[in-house]
Amino acid sequence: MTTGTLYLIPVPLGPIAPEACLPPDTLAVARRLDTFVAERAKTARAHLKAMGHPRPMQELAIAELNEHTKTGEIVALLAPLKAGHDVGLMSEAGCPAVADPGAELVRAAHRENIPVVPLIGPSSILLALMGSGLGGQRFCFHGYLPAKEPERAQKIRELEKAARRDRATQLFIETPYRSAALLEALAATLAPDVLVSVGADLSLPSQYLKTGSAKNWRGKSDAVKDRLVVFGIGA
Amino acid sequence: MTTGTLYLIPVPLGPIAPEACLPPDTLAVARRLDTFVAERAKTARAHLKAMGHPRPMQELAIAELNEHTKTGEIVALLAPLKAGHDVGLMSEAGCPAVADPGAELVRAAHRENIPVVPLIGPSSILLALMGSGLGGQRFCFHGYLPAKEPERAQKIRELEKAARRDRATQLFIETPYRSAALLEALAATLAPDVLVSVGADLSLPSQYLKTGSAKNWRGKSDAVKDRLVVFGIGA
Numbered sequence: 001m002t003t004g005t006l007y008l009i010p011v012p013l014g015p016i017a018p019e020a021c022l023p024p025d026t027l028a029v030a031r032r033l034d035t036f037v038a039e040r041a042k043t044a045r046a047h048l049k050a051m052g053h054p055r056p057m058q059e060l061a062i063a064e065l066n067e068h069t070k071t072g073e074i075v076a077l078l079a080p081l082k083a084g085h086d087v088g089l090m091s092e093a094g095c096p097a098v099a100d101p102g103a104e105l106v107r108a109a110h111r112e113n114i115p116v117v118p119l120i121g122p123s124s125i126l127l128a129l130m131g132s133g134l135g136g137q138r139f140c141f142h143g144y145l146p147a148k149e150p151e152r153a154q155k156i157r158e159l160e161k162a163a164r165r166d167r168a169t170q171l172f173i174e175t176p177y178r179s180a181a182l183l184e185a186l187a188a189t190l191a192p193d194v195l196v197s198v199g200a201d202l203s204l205p206s207q208y209l210k211t212g213s214a215k216n217w218r219g220k221s222d223a224v225k226d227r228l229v230v231f232g233i234g235a
Numbered sequence: 236m237t238t239g240t241l242y243l244i245p246v247p248l249g250p251i252a253p254e255a256c257l258p259p260d261t262l263a264v265a266r267r268l269d270t271f272v273a274e275r276a277k278t279a280r281a282h283l284k285a286m287g288h289p290r291p292m293q294e295l296a297i298a299e300l301n302e303h304t305k306t307g308e309i310v311a312l313l314a315p316l317k318a319g320h321d322v323g324l325m326s327e328a329g330c331p332a333v334a335d336p337g338a339e340l341v342r343a344a345h346r347e348n349i350p351v352v353p354l355i356g357p358s359s360i361l362l363a364l365m366g367s368g369l370g371g372q373r374f375c376f377h378g379y380l381p382a383k384e385p386e387r388a389q390k391i392r393e394l395e396k397a398a399r400r401d402r403a404t405q406l407f408i409e410t411p412y413r414s415a416a417l418l419e420a421l422a423a424t425l426a427p428d429v430l431v432s433v434g435a436d437l438s439l440p441s442q443y444l445k446t447g448s449a450k451n452w453r454g455k456s457d458a459v460k461d462r463l464v465v466f467g468i469g470a
Contacts, residue, residue: 008365021355025255098364098371106368107430110446118366120256120357120438125371129333130243131353133341136333140375140403168375195342203355211345 004086006109007033008102010095010121011047014204018051021203026119027051030088035061035080037105038090047090065089065101074108081114095123099143099173124202124230125171131209132197134234138168145172145182152182156189163194163235170233179229180221186231187221190214197232200224239321241344242268243337245330245356246282249439253286256438261354262286265323270296270315272340273325282325300324300336309343316349330358334378334408359437359465360406366444367432369469373403380407380417387417391424398429398470405468414464415456421466422456425449432467435459 009030012021019027030051038044041062049057063077081087089096089105096102097118109116129136140162146152159170174182179200186196192215200208208223211232244265247256254262265286273279276297284292298312316322324331324340331337332353344351364371375397381387394405409417414435421431427450435443443458446467 020260021258023256023258023356095361095365097366097368098361103368103370106366107370107446108368110368110432116366116368116444117442118362118437118444120355120362122355123358123361126330126333126358126361127353127355130330131332131341131351133332133338133343133345133351135338135342136376137378138376141371141373143372197345202353207352209351209353211342 002084003112003114004081004084005115005117006081006106007086007088008096008106008116008118009088009090010119010123011090011093013093013122013124013202016204018047021122022051023120026121029119033086033088034059035085036088036090037063037065037077037102039066039092039100039102040064043092044090065105067101069101071104074104077105078108078112078114081109082112095121098123098125122203124199127202128197128199128230128232129169129171131199131202132169132211132232132234134169134195134197134211134232136169138166140168140170142170142172144174147178152185153189156186159233160190160194160235163233167235172231174229174231176226176228179227180225182231183217183221183224183229186233187214187217190233195234197234198224199230199232200227202230237319238347238349239316239319240350240352241316241341242321242323243331243341243351243353244323244325245354245358246325246328248328248357248359248437251439253282256357257286258355261356264354268321268323269294270320271323271325272298272300272312272337274301274327274335274337275299278327279325300340302336304336306339309339312340313343313347313349316344317347330356333358333360357438359434362437363432363434363465363467364404364406366434366437367404367446367467367469369404369430369432369446369467371404373401375403375405377405377407379409382413387420388424391421394468395425395429395470398468407466409464409466411461411463414462415460417466418452418456418459418464421468422449422452425468430469432469433459434465434467435462437465
């Protein structure tokens, strides 16, 4: 029996129209499917409605895959695919299976020889890298840095070293309520000439995107206060 | 005087219609501009024509920024921006300023406080990461590995160590004529249980995307023969 295909469906990075920021091919797949896996069913329904899905939302099957999902339950999520049904994997924002639990489903699909098709859409990490000017010949994404000192400062120094040694841009994210503190820590900890890029609300009308030397960021942390930020370091 | 904005314009990853794989917002910006910077003017003209740019191609100003461009010449490329004119930066394929010389222009723009707006579009690196199932909580992109032994095998072992130590997916690319040899080297050099993802012709009808253990890739390098491949390693 032919299996279904697992489509990886990106969604907007914030409150903007999916028709403006997603390619028609991505929208067409999302509108055609009736079975989805998402971090939260509620958010997925809102995304699918905004994408103009033609069916009533209650007719769609949306299974959840998040931090509460046990490894054994992931195999069950493959059942529709094994039965020949296409499934769409969605993230809360941006591209699925990058910094979310969806990667486990993709990995399980490969194990069962189920075709996987990643679709084109917005990624705050990639937009931050492009827009930073720090170069993407080599780069690393680290997720969140430690929240507390002295671990945070130690990690920042490690990243500066890695940026110099490997000539690789070092990327990381911070939650809105800690982003200003992290920018201050970067300005205080890094060598003055190290470049720091800051990308907030990427692809949204409120976008903030700026690259400058560590010393030039001193006293300017208000720029990112209460915003989800992708940071970059380049030496 | 108000400066112009530097837009970073992604283009398709191969011979598919821009209208299908680029969001309307990206296409709208590309069609509105008349001044561009690109690796090769000829390719840029082909992309802009395919995108449905309304002006005759000979009326567009397309400056080149590539491996022959001297650092001093990059400042000259900012002149239209400083004069208040919007400029579009394009890559040969995919997203500009990621693995191409365009990053230097973006960096120079930040130095002059010129606004930078990265637009949404396809990236083979990001699609390979999403589709690999190897997880993107932490990941590194390394560009090309050394072409010759024993340097190549040594680098492969280093990447395996990094994947285990940092629980980070390790990504790298290879040119079509060497991709089969690299897949063989990965299968022979990595521990048998290490996962290797292979992504070729991503977002194109000929897409090939598969993740399996190193031992399962043995003798299967024909799958990627003569194709540009994004590889991933996850432990």
